Amino acid sequence: MQRELADRLTLCTFKKGALIHDAEKVCTRSYFIHQGLVRVYFLKEGKEISEYFCAEQEWVNSPRSFMQQRPDIYYLDAIEETQVAGLDVQDLLFLFGNFPEMERYARLSMGTAYGHFMERITSMRFTTAREKYLHFCETYSDIHHRIPLGMISSYLGITQETLSRIRAQK
Amino acid sequence: MQRELADRLTLCTFKKGALIHDAEKVCTRSYFIHQGLVRVYFLKEGKEISEYFCAEQEWVNSPRSFMQQRPDIYYLDAIEETQVAGLDVQDLLFLFGNFPEMERYARLSMGTAYGHFMERITSMRFTTAREKYLHFCETYSDIHHRIPLGMISSYLGITQETLSRIRAQK
DNA sequence: CAACCCTTTTGATCTGGATCAAAAAATCAC
């Protein structure tokens, strides 16, 4: 199965700032990140709002667009020069159909993501801006220093100014 | 497979206010609601914070506790008298092992839940208390009037007083 | 290396929603 999967992956590199997926289109592939940093964001009143970030050894795509094969609101771009291995949705469906362990892997991964979402929802209610930022630093402990301030503030739902002041004190 | 599933379900009824699952314990069964309304909540500084609500024709459990068979922070209780069909985790695992379509169903359901979570996270950032409430009314359009105000306010992360004032105007 | 552009910081003011307090209304138990 490893072999069947490896044969279907396509390697490619995106330059810093390059658009990996456009919200106008259907997301037909999922990317495994070998090196680099990807941001998932959407537009609200003309401004870019970060939804989350993915780095080395993680899969990234536009979730609802990829799962349901219809356009959704999310754009993906490369925060740094990024090398990925892309897997087409057709190939993934082939693997699901022929290798039950692949479907199990997907179900379990989804369960993990589900848990992370619950935690994030909890951390966004009843917390001060500072607590939100500290939680972000824990969640992204290994990569938080590689993400620009403006992208973090929109991820947290606070303004750049507030985040800058939080960082200043202590 | 329908038959195999039906044979493993246990019917039972919880009175209004009854505890369905205790956070101290491991959640060993998942409940399909035939009639009634269930709240998933946790305690923060002695107060009950609603995480979400489930009603007729939905499955409910303590997600991370059920998936990983270890205790988690969530309690479940019946907001109204509630009739459910319970499925034990052992039985579910048996069904996953013997019926691939069951595993597929679980993966797809999880994907749907994933989408709902993304939407909720979006609706919690950059929105006023009023917008949060309106979003809640859409999300729970068929059951929002069956849920007490205090439980809604903690779900939204606003105070009871603010929610009461929002409802008052218009 | 200078001119430009983008990101981050600093300052001043304003406001939505929290907090504290208490009255009014609804629900429950006996």
Add this chain to the structure above:
DNA sequence: GTGATTTTTTGATCCAGATCAAAAGGGTTG
């Protein structure tokens, strides 16, 4: 039904963080 408890509403005050404005850094491009 009637008193007790819980839930919801109303009122007054306060503050964390938003908004508006502008200065100060940092990068990158010819």
